[in-house]
Every structure is written in C-alpha cells, then in structure tokens.
Amino acid sequence: MLVLFLSACSPENNSTKKDQVTDKASFKIEREEEIPTPLKQVILTLGSWRKGDVEQINFILSKFSEQYPHIVIKFDPTEQSEYNDVIEAQLESGTAPDLFYLRSFSHSRVLFEKGYLASLNELANIQETFPTEMLTAWSSSEGEVYAVPLMAVSHGIYYNASLFEKMNLAIPDTWEKLLNLASTLKESGITPFANATGDAWTINGLLLQNVIPSIIGGIDGRLAYYNGERCFDDDQMVASFQAVKDIAPYLSKNQKLLKYADSLQLFIQGKSPMWFGGSWDIPFFETQNPDFKWSVFAIPAPQGKDNYVTFHPDAGIGLNRSSAYMEEAKLFLQWMMTEEFSSLITQQLPGFFPMHKQVAKIENEHARLFLDFNDKYKTDIRFVWGKIRDGNPSAYQLSLQSSVDVINNLITPKQAAENLQTGLSSWYLPASRCRE
Incomplete structure (x- = not known):
C-alpha cells in the first residue's frame, strides 16, 4: 500500500496531470482566438447640395451598409446656392463631412490645391473604371484624382x-x-x-x-x-x-x-x-x-x-483629408466603382447618369432617350x-x-x-x- 501511495504521488504522474490541464487551457485559448472581434461601429457623413435626393441617396447608402454593417453613412445635404461657401467654411474650421459632393473643375480643384482633399490615385482600377474625360473634371494639372465621379447630366x-x-x-x-x-x-x-x-x-x-x-x-x-x-x-x-x-x-x-x-x-x-x-x-x-x-x-x-x-460631369465625391475614418471612407469610394452602384444610380436618380465606362441598363424611358443622344451625336462638356x-x-x-x-x-x-x-x-x- 505504501508503494502504491508513493507511486501515485510521483513527479511523473503530477506532470501528466499538469500537461492535461495545460492542453485544455491551450485548446481554450485557440478556440477564443477563432472568434472574430466585432468591428468598431463607424459613422461617416456625406455632404451634398442636393436636398431633393434624400430618400434616394439614403436607399443607396443602405445598400452599402448591408455589405459593411459596421459603417453607416449619414447623408447631410445643404442648400445648393450656399453649398460652395458652406463646405469651404467647414473645411477651414475642421467641421467638414468625411465625404462630400464636389462640383466639376474649378471650385473643387481649388479645394484640392489648398490641401483639403485626399488624393485618390491609389484606389484600385479608378483609371480603368472611368473615361479619362470624366476623371479630368476632378483631377489636378499633375494628374492627381481627388474625387470619384458620381453622376453626369445631359x-x-x-x-x-x-x-x-x-x-x-x-x-x-x-x-x-x-x-x-x-x-x-x-x-x-x-x-x-x-x-x-x-x-x-x-x-x-x-x-x-x-x-x-x-x-x-x-x-x-x-x-x-x-x-x-x-x-x-x-x-x-x-x-x-x-x-x-x-x-x-x-x-x-x-x-x-x-x-x-x-x-x-x-x-x-x-x-x-x-x-x-x-x-x-x-x-x-x-x-x-x-x-x-x-x-x-x-x-x-x-x-x-x-x-x-452637352454631356456634362456634374458631381463627384471627394474625401476630406482630415477625416478620422479614411479607410472606411475609401471602402465606400471603392464601392462606387462597382456595377451595383452604377445600377442603383440609374434606378434611383433617373436623369443623372453614372460615368462608368460600362453603364448599367437604364429602365426609365425618358432617361434612356437622353443617354441615347450619346450614341447618335458627338458630345462635349459645358x-x-x-x-x-x-x-x-x-x-x-x-x-x-x-x-x-x-x-x-x-x-x-x-x-x-x-x-x-x-x-x-x-x-x-x-x-x-x-x-x-
């Protein structure tokens, strides 16, 4: 009996029990590491001069959030006649939206030159997605693209x-x-x-x-x-x-x-x-x-x-260089290049046309008539x-x-x-x- 007792208390048997405990703990740690950490909820703001499009734009933004549930984009339009002055004042004071509409050419180019807008050249396939003449409307003289083309008008x-x-x-x-x-x-x-x-x-x-x-x-x-x-x-x-x-x-x-x-x-x-x-x-x-x-x-x-x-590039969306959520905002800008986004624009905003090289099918009869002009005639901007x-x-x-x-x-x-x-x-x- 004494021998059996000493044998049960031997270091070898203690080690075996210790290893079993360690294995269980290790297994528990591995299982915990397999559980993904929930992504932090991020709220982005999107400025615009089009107050009449709230319902339609919110619907489009909801489709983005379905794919990226941790990112919510709040559409915050202002009066069209005041928009340029409001955005510039917000940028100067550090209160501007994360993303905002940019008019084509001169005014938006000035904002980029002042350092308020992020360069978007690094976005994948931006040059391949849009015709050069459309990207030019939101590009610096050195070829830095500072907005993703949103919609054109005819x-x-x-x-x-x-x-x-x-x-x-x-x-x-x-x-x-x-x-x-x-x-x-x-x-x-x-x-x-x-x-x-x-x-x-x-x-x-x-x-x-x-x-x-x-x-x-x-x-x-x-x-x-x-x-x-x-x-x-x-x-x-x-x-x-x-x-x-x-x-x-x-x-x-x-x-x-x-x-x-x-x-x-x-x-x-x-x-x-x-x-x-x-x-x-x-x-x-x-x-x-x-x-x-x-x-x-x-x-x-x-x-x-x-x-x-006249087929004119009307609005693009730029990225506030001071945004606290640059990567999340870029996810949205990258999504704007998809066929899904192009299709949503044509469905929700008839008369505004995505500028992608591959344009989604247009269901609206009157919008289709306008876009057909591009096939029948030559085009230029204002x-x-x-x-x-x-x-x-x-x-x-x-x-x-x-x-x-x-x-x-x-x-x-x-x-x-x-x-x-x-x-x-x-x-x-x-x-x-x-x-x-």
Whole structure:
C-alpha cells in the first residue's frame, strides 16, 4: 500500500496531470482566438447640395451598409446656392463631412490645391473604371484624382408630343428648322418655349452652353479657345450668342418675371410646347404627370454643322483629408466603382447618369432617350466649366450675364462676345495673346 501511495504521488504522474490541464487551457485559448472581434461601429457623413435626393441617396447608402454593417453613412445635404461657401467654411474650421459632393473643375480643384482633399490615385482600377474625360473634371494639372465621379447630366429640348402629333409637327434636325417650327407655333397663337430669364442661370446653363458646342466644333473648338488659337469674340462665338437671341421672340412676354419653377409650370400646364432643359428635370415631370404625352429631342445644330450634345460631369465625391475614418471612407469610394452602384444610380436618380465606362441598363424611358443622344451625336462638356472659370471675372460669370442681356435686347451678340474676350483677357493669358 505504501508503494502504491508513493507511486501515485510521483513527479511523473503530477506532470501528466499538469500537461492535461495545460492542453485544455491551450485548446481554450485557440478556440477564443477563432472568434472574430466585432468591428468598431463607424459613422461617416456625406455632404451634398442636393436636398431633393434624400430618400434616394439614403436607399443607396443602405445598400452599402448591408455589405459593411459596421459603417453607416449619414447623408447631410445643404442648400445648393450656399453649398460652395458652406463646405469651404467647414473645411477651414475642421467641421467638414468625411465625404462630400464636389462640383466639376474649378471650385473643387481649388479645394484640392489648398490641401483639403485626399488624393485618390491609389484606389484600385479608378483609371480603368472611368473615361479619362470624366476623371479630368476632378483631377489636378499633375494628374492627381481627388474625387470619384458620381453622376453626369445631359441636355435637350422637352416637347409636348401630343401637340406635335395633333399639329403634324416634325422634330427639327437643324437649328433653322427649329426656328421655323417656333415661328409656326407663334403664328398659331402658341408661345413656343417655356424658358424665362427670372433666374439668370437658366439661359446660360440650358441654352447658351448647349448651342455653343455645335457652333464652335465641340471639344476641338473649345480647346482652340482655351489654348489661345482663337479669340473669344470671333465669328463663331458671336454666332453662339446670336442663337440665344434667335430664341428671344419665342418666349413668354413676361418672361423676365418668371423664375425657373414658373417656366416649368408653363410646360407642365401645356401653355408652351417646348422647354430647353436638363435630364435632371425628368423626375419632376414624371411626378407632375401632365395630361399629355411628352418626350425630348436633341438641340439641333445649324445647317452644315456636326450635332453635339452637352454631356456634362456634374458631381463627384471627394474625401476630406482630415477625416478620422479614411479607410472606411475609401471602402465606400471603392464601392462606387462597382456595377451595383452604377445600377442603383440609374434606378434611383433617373436623369443623372453614372460615368462608368460600362453603364448599367437604364429602365426609365425618358432617361434612356437622353443617354441615347450619346450614341447618335458627338458630345462635349459645358464650354465655360473648364480652366476659363478659374479666374475673376470667370467665363461663367461673363456668359451668364451676357446671355440674359442678349435675350432681353440690352446688348448685341457681338457685344456679348466682346465682353467675354475683354473679361477673360484681363487674367487668362491665352485670351490676351490670341491675336498675336
């Protein structure tokens, strides 16, 4: 018995028990390490100037959060007219959103140059996902991309298809035929166009910028002005302002007093059968559901000119360089390059088009008509949105005021072009040297 007792207390048996305990502890540790640590909940903010898209954007953002449950993105839009100033003030004070909409070209480029925006060149496949001309709208002169393209807009002429059918009117395929059509309508006691100048931006943005490309020769013509090979008061620029003047007799007599919303109602109520407008107007017209069929056609070029349609990069999303959640924000920006995101944009925001090389199928009939213009005609961006908008007075400011003044017969088309040349040559070197 003594032998058995000593044997049970021997070091060897103690070691065996110790090893068994150790093995169990080791096994427990291994099992605990297999349990993933929950990811920290992150809330990102997304700034925008589009307050009317809250429901649609929140739906899109919810689809992202389904894939990344630990990341919630709060959409926080502000007034469009105040947006540029608000974002810059927030960036200066350190209170800006993690992500925010960026307008194309000059204003966003200034923010990047001031160091407020992160470079996004490292995002996988960004160069392969978007056409170069779209990325250029949010790139520095050195090729640093600072926003992921979000959506572009197109332009055309909305028309009352029911009235056109009733009066047996053909869709005009030249500028001259458009003016003849307007004359026919006016002789019948109908105000042809619903547009007005109560909001100054509309004549510049909906009319002038969309007739310029066909008159000057699209991107090649635009670059000729940008490079100083042509002056901004040449015959083709005068002709562009003349096209604006051509429309003046066919607007409402009290158009000076009508705002953008008023002129939309003229079309919706059937009082004017045509409206120079943008693809972003589609949801409004569909919601209003007028009691007539309506459609859209491309703004026609003058006889003998190639027809161009303005397909303009409207908004990108940039990353605040001071964000506390850079990696999470980049996950969202990377997701923006997917086919899923492209499809969600076309479904939720008809009239706004993703800029991916491979565009998702568009279900909305009217949006599809706008996008079909890109296959039928050549395209370019708005003439005054490039580098000639960077200084003061900018080409945008000059063309905005001059287009309104031409419509209202305060200046001639020649004077409007001269104002553009004089204003730009005060700061834009190619304009000051174009006559050399």
